[in-house]
Amino acid sequence: MNAEILAVGSEMLTPDKVDTNSLYLTQEFNTLGVEVVAKAIIGDDRERLAAAVLAAWRSSDVVVLTGGLGPTEDDVTRDAVASALGIGMHFDQSVWESIEERFRRFGRTPSPNNRRQAEILDGAAVLPNPNGTAPGQWFAADGKLLILLPGPPRELKPMVTTEILPRLVKSLPVQVIRTRWYRVALMGESDLDTLIAPVYSKYTNPATTVLASPGDVDIHLRARCGTVEEAESLLAEVGDPIASLLGNRIYSTNGDSLSKTVGGLLRDCSCTVAVAESCTGGLLGAALTEVSGSSDYFRGGFLTYTNEMKRTLLGVSAETLALKGPVSEITACEMATGARERTGADFALSVTGFADGPEAGLVYAGLASSDGAQSKRLQLFGDRQRVRALAVIHALDWLRRTLESTR
Amino acid sequence: MNAEILAVGSEMLTPDKVDTNSLYLTQEFNTLGVEVVAKAIIGDDRERLAAAVLAAWRSSDVVVLTGGLGPTEDDVTRDAVASALGIGMHFDQSVWESIEERFRRFGRTPSPNNRRQAEILDGAAVLPNPNGTAPGQWFAADGKLLILLPGPPRELKPMVTTEILPRLVKSLPVQVIRTRWYRVALMGESDLDTLIAPVYSKYTNPATTVLASPGDVDIHLRARCGTVEEAESLLAEVGDPIASLLGNRIYSTNGDSLSKTVGGLLRDCSCTVAVAESCTGGLLGAALTEVSGSSDYFRGGFLTYTNEMKRTLLGVSAETLALKGPVSEITACEMATGARERTGADFALSVTGFADGPEAGLVYAGLASSDGAQSKRLQLFGDRQRVRALAVIHALDWLRRTLESTR
Numbered sequence: 018m019n020a021e022i023l024a025v026g027s028e029m030l031t032p033d034k035v036d037t038n039s040l041y042l043t044q045e046f047n048t049l050g051v052e053v054v055a056k057a058i059i060g061d062d063r064e065r066l067a068a069a070v071l072a073a074w075r076s077s078d079v080v081v082l083t084g085g086l087g088p089t090e091d092d093v094t095r096d097a098v099a100s101a102l103g104i105g106m107h108f109d110q111s112v113w114e115s116i117e118e119r120f121r122r123f124g125r126t127p128s129p130n131n132r133r134q135a136e137i138l139d140g141a142a143v144l145p146n147p148n149g150t151a152p153g154q155w156f157a158a159d160g161k162l163l164i165l166l167p168g169p170p171r172e173l174k175p176m177v178t179t180e181i182l183p184r185l186v187k188s189l190p191v192q193v194i195r196t197r198w199y200r201v202a203l204m205g206e207s208d209l210d211t212l213i214a215p216v217y218s219k220y221t222n223p224a225t226t227v228l229a230s231p232g233d234v235d236i237h238l239r240a241r242c243g244t245v246e247e248a249e250s251l252l253a254e255v256g257d258p259i260a261s262l263l264g265n266r267i268y269s270t271n272g273d274s275l276s277k278t279v280g281g282l283l284r285d286c287s288c289t290v291a292v293a294e295s296c297t298g299g300l301l302g303a304a305l306t307e308v309s310g311s312s313d314y315f316r317g318g319f320l321t322y323t324n325e326m327k328r329t330l331l332g333v334s335a336e337t338l339a340l341k342g343p344v345s346e347i348t349a350c351e352m353a354t355g356a357r358e359r360t361g362a363d364f365a366l367s368v369t370g371f372a373d374g375p376e377a378g379l380v381y382a383g384l385a386s387s388d389g390a391q392s393k394r395l396q397l398f399g400d401r402q403r404v405r406a407l408a409v410i411h412a413l414d415w416l417r418r419t420l421e422s423t424r
Numbered sequence: 425m426n427a428e429i430l431a432v433g434s435e436m437l438t439p440d441k442v443d444t445n446s447l448y449l450t451q452e453f454n455t456l457g458v459e460v461v462a463k464a465i466i467g468d469d470r471e472r473l474a475a476a477v478l479a480a481w482r483s484s485d486v487v488v489l490t491g492g493l494g495p496t497e498d499d500v501t502r503d504a505v506a507s508a509l510g511i512g513m514h515f516d517q518s519v520w521e522s523i524e525e526r527f528r529r530f531g532r533t534p535s536p537n538n539r540r541q542a543e544i545l546d547g548a549a550v551l552p553n554p555n556g557t558a559p560g561q562w563f564a565a566d567g568k569l570l571i572l573l574p575g576p577p578r579e580l581k582p583m584v585t586t587e588i589l590p591r592l593v594k595s596l597p598v599q600v601i602r603t604r605w606y607r608v609a610l611m612g613e614s615d616l617d618t619l620i621a622p623v624y625s626k627y628t629n630p631a632t633t634v635l636a637s638p639g640d641v642d643i644h645l646r647a648r649c650g651t652v653e654e655a656e657s658l659l660a661e662v663g664d665p666i667a668s669l670l671g672n673r674i675y676s677t678n679g680d681s682l683s684k685t686v687g688g689l690l691r692d693c694s695c696t697v698a699v700a701e702s703c704t705g706g707l708l709g710a711a712l713t714e715v716s717g718s719s720d721y722f723r724g725g726f727l728t729y730t731n732e733m734k735r736t737l738l739g740v741s742a743e744t745l746a747l748k749g750p751v752s753e754i755t756a757c758e759m760a761t762g763a764r765e766r767t768g769a770d771f772a773l774s775v776t777g778f779a780d781g782p783e784a785g786l787v788y789a790g791l792a793s794s795d796g797a798q799s800k801r802l803q804l805f806g807d808r809q810r811v812r813a814l815a816v817i818h819a820l821d822w823l824r825r826t827l828e829s830t831r
Contacts, residue, residue, distance in 0.1 A: 299708065
């Protein structure tokens with residue numbers, strides 16, 4: 018079974034925009050054995066899009082369109098598909114009611130042009146969109162599939178996992194799929210791949226994907242077999258050697274984020290944590306609290322961007338700041354200690370450093386516990402945003418290893 | 425003049441490969457006023473590629489193909505183009521000699537299948553490739569252009585700058601491009617479009633794109649004309665009415681982010697700001713400090729996730745917390761006041777609310793200044809991540825409007 022992906026939207030034809038939806042879709046489709054044979058980005062041009070849809074419909078088994086389902090004049094996907102395939106559309110009252118309901122929850126009322134989002138292709142199934150107004154659409158004819166998905170990744174991805182993949186699997190030969198995850202912090206993608214590629218590259222089943230984001234690498238094994246036993250033994254054959262090569266650099270084997278993993282460890286020992294942040298300006302606290310239920314272990318923190326705030330809010334000594342400066346090992350320790358004492362938390366993490374400027378990337382992380390305070394010197398590379406993000410991951414992973422070692 | 429880019433190569437249809445050549449080409453073309461209206465990635469499939477080339481040739485002025493010019497069987501670009509346009513190819517002796525010469529310089533001799541790289545479309549100009557074996561090709565017919573470029577960026581980019589752009593400029597009408605941005609916070613995309621579509625939808629020049637992300641809408645106007653004066657007057661004709669319709673909902677006309685805009689306003693009045701965050705857990709501080717130089721105006725803040733922290737760190741009264749609860753108008757006010765007093769900042773923003781759970785989306789924002797403290801009740805919709813992000817935008821935009829009104 019082969020697939021073609023059409024991303025709709027003139028904004029994705031600019032020099033700095035990349036269509037990441039098609040990368041995500043390709044990964045999910047490949048794991049089901051569906052091959053993506055072509056993809057395209059088309060501007061908001063009804064005729065041009067209709068021509069592309071017709072060509073794709075003729076040459077591929079599955080045609081996926083992403084985006085162009087919004088309420089505005091330049092959202093042309095619905096019309097283009099209808100005219101390309103020569104099928105009609107109808108106004109779906111129940112879809113409209115769910116749109117109205119969604120707006121009501123916002124305390125708003127839909128505008129007239131939102132009605133366009135309730136236009137459904139004749140014969141198409143409606144795919145509910147809990148994260149936005151535009152529903153997806155699933156149209157099957159002549160043994161082929163045409164799928165309309167909303168453009169925003171936060172709307173598209175849930176719809177793919179809950180609506181698309183289950184339906185696709187039904188239309189594919191029977192097989193079981195078993196997966197393994199390994200998530201690794203603070204290891205370069207190429208270093209990691211050099212280490213583990215000799216293990217997985219010999220296998221096409223399980224399929225191994227290595228996805229990297231700054232400071233984080235995600236290893237995903239997916240086995241497709243006739244039976245669960247076959248799948249599990251294949252996963253063990255490839256996964257176990259990878260796990261032993263990476264050791265405790267693996268922070269999660271179930272896909273959990275680093276902050277969720279740290280939160281779980283804190284909950285396990287009923288410990289609490291606090292933060293003291295300078296250059297990260299709140300990102301560390303935000304990461305710890307991005308997880309639902311984080312109030313179980315996160316007590317609070319201090320954003321001390323100036324020397325004065327480090328003194329008055331955290332009790333960092335004037336001498337330390339004068340002699341060693343705000344970006345120093347001892348300042349990081351005193352920040353962590355101050356945060357721990359003032360919040361009564363079991364652990365406190367601190368970050369102080371230069372996110373840009375001549376010394377950009379020099380960062381100290383601190384960790385205070387009942388054993389006292391330590392700090393680490395980090396030399397990070399990248400722009401302001403990346404340095405801040407990496408500093409957060411370093412701090413979190415340090416706490417993760419500390420909690421694991423004391424288990 | 426519009427252009428379409430076809431990238432050839434199955435390797436670019438994997439989950440982690442991005443076609444960066446098209447981004448580079450788009451940037452270079454746009455500066456000449458050549459709009460990229462569609463782009464596609466096609467696998468190494470002769471028939472599929474030929475069909476795509478024919479469709480592109482029919483609908484666009486310039487068709488660029490990148491890659492597939494190698495010596496092997498699966499390098500199908502030359503053949504696909506010849507069959508799509510129904511033109512012949514000839515073996516070019518001088519191209520072959522330069523290929524032999526290149527191999528000689530590396531102490532090697534070309535293999536027979538390298539001869540395929542000397543196959544030139546009848547009527548096409550040869551574009552020398554000093555960085556590889558495959559030459560580019562430039563084919564003009566029916567007032568249209570078809571361009572073949574090698575896939576490796578280190579071969580493609582020099583060829584674009586030395587061969588393509590100079591040739592393109594010759595075949596273009598003189599043109600200038602001028603743009604305008606309007607960025608608007610906290611307005612639904614459809615409401616906004618209902619308001620301004622009547623103004624811009626009558627015009628194709630300037631081209632108007634409306635881009636939405638949670639809590640943020642980006643309006644981009646792009647005029648292409650013969651002279652700067654024409655372009656500017658077209659932008660005024662469409663942009664001025666849009667600007668007056670949106671009024672002070674516009675926070676930026678230069679593309680700056682909301683936090684950068686707020687930072688600029690604080691710097692203008694040499695004012696400082698502090699934060700007190702509960703449910704946002706640091707996101708508000710992180711947003712204010714994402715801008716380089718934010719230490720000029722950001723003093724610090726408090727992450728008070730528990731009632732106890734709200735009391736001890738910010739001085740929120742026990743009565744308030746007992747009677748009104750941590751998510752209340754008065755708690756938001758006392759948090760902001762406490763943060764302002766403890767940091768000595770001119771302004772303090774506070775956020776307290778429910779990011780999930782039964783009352784998810786109920787958030788209070790507070791703003792303290794020399795005039796005292798106020799708070800706002802917000803009913804936000806979405807998942808935990810979205811509620812937190814929207815709460816931050818509400819707080820920042822409130823401060824933005826306050827600073828603008830006191831100018």
